[in-house]
Amino acid sequence: MVQQLPTDTAPAIIYPDSDGQQMSDNTKQFRWIVIIKENLELLFAAYMDVFVAGDLLWYPVEGDNKTRQAPDAMVIFGRPKGDRGSYKQWEEDNIPPQVVFEILSPGNRLKAMAHKLKFYERYGVEEYYIYDPDDIELIGWLRSGEQLEIIEEMNGWVSPRLGVRFQVTSDNLEIFSPTGERFLTFVELAQLREQERQRADEERQRAETEHQRAETERQRADEERQRADEALSQLEQERQRYQALEELLRERGINPEQL
Numbered sequence: 001m002v003q004q005l006p007t008d009t010a011p012a013i014i015y016p017d018s019d020g021q022q023m024s025d026n027t028k029q030f031r032w033i034v035i036i037k038e039n040l041e042l043l044f045a046a047y048m049d050v051f052v053a054g055d056l057l058w059y060p061v062e063g064d065n066k067t068r069q070a071p072d073a074m075v076i077f078g079r080p081k082g083d084r085g086s087y088k089q090w091e092e093d094n095i096p097p098q099v100v101f102e103i104l105s106p107g108n109r110l111k112a113m114a115h116k117l118k119f120y121e122r123y124g125v126e127e128y129y130i131y132d133p134d135d136i137e138l139i140g141w142l143r144s145g146e147q148l149e150i151i152e153e154m155n156g157w158v159s160p161r162l163g164v165r166f167q168v169t170s171d172n173l174e175i176f177s178p179t180g181e182r183f184l185t186f187v188e189l190a191q192l193r194e195q196e197r198q199r200a201d202e203e204r205q206r207a208e209t210e211h212q213r214a215e216t217e218r219q220r221a222d223e224e225r226q227r228a229d230e231a232l233s234q235l236e237q238e239r240q241r242y243q244a245l246e247e248l249l250r251e252r253g254i255n256p257e258q259l
Contacts, residue, residue: 015065017085019057028133029105031185036101037073039175039183040162044075051079053087058097060123062090069119071100075162089123096124099161104132117141121148127161131173138168 037054044050057070068086074097076087089096100120102113113130120128121141128141128148140157141148151157155168163178175183184192246256 013063013065015057015059015068015086015088017057019068019070021070026105029103032103032131032133033072033101035183035185036103036175038186039177040073040075043162043164043177049078049080051076051081053084056084057086058089059086060089060096062088069116071097072103073101075099077161098124098126099159100125100128102128102130104130104134117148121146127159129166133173136168136171136173138166138173140166 033054037052040052044052052073052075054073055070056074057068058074059065059068061067074087076092076095076097078095079092087097102116104113117128121143125148126143130139131137138154140151140154142151142160143149154166156165158165164183165176167174167176177183249256
């Protein structure tokens with residue numbers, strides 16, 4: 001009888017796609033998450049190696065499904081676009097998110113933010129931004145060696161990685177793309193698209209009107225040319241009749257010039 005030796009088989013580690021936490025605590029926080037994430041998607045739409053995600057669990061360490069964070073928005077340069085249930089860093093050429101955003105809400109105040117700061121500092125984030133939409137306060141950190149150093153002045157700050165500029169006003173945060181366009185809400189983007197559609201329709205109608213005017217002018221010119229041709233034809237006919245009359249008079253011995 002052959003005795004079968006026991007094998008040491010480690011149980012498969014499951015990396016959940018959800019941490020059970022809600023994406024946002026209120027509409028204001030959710031709106032800002034969407035604004036930042038979707039506008040960053042638009043900003044890097046033409047770059048196939050820039051991955052942008054919102055509220056996606058990031059697992060930095062293989063074999064550890066407890067060490068994780070789900071930034072409200074994150075940008076990873078050097079990774080392809082595409083759907084993911086979570087971001088397992090060891091499956092992504094070990095590239096961590098370079099830029100992360102968190103939107104402050106009543107449910108994630110100082111203790112949680114301090115914990116996240118340490119996490120992002122430890123696992124390689126280069127730029128970390130927190131925005132409080134209630135107090136209209138923007139705080140940022142920039143990597144210096146092994147640490148994230150606070151950015152002393154955020155008003156007018158330009159992200160080294162993203163190229164976007166942050167402008168804090170008395171009643172709002174405005175973010176501008178490298179070409180100067182302001183980050184817009186979904187409604188504003190839809191309104192802008194409708195305005196562009198209306199402008200395109202107006203340009204098309206204007207072009208059609210110009211075409212019709214040009215066609216009318218062409219037809220008028222054709223008619224004028226036709227009338228001129230008819231007048232010339234009549235003159236030629238008169239000349240031929242006059243010439244025939246002169247010849248007839250001469251045949252009868254009458255000099256037309258003496259008439």
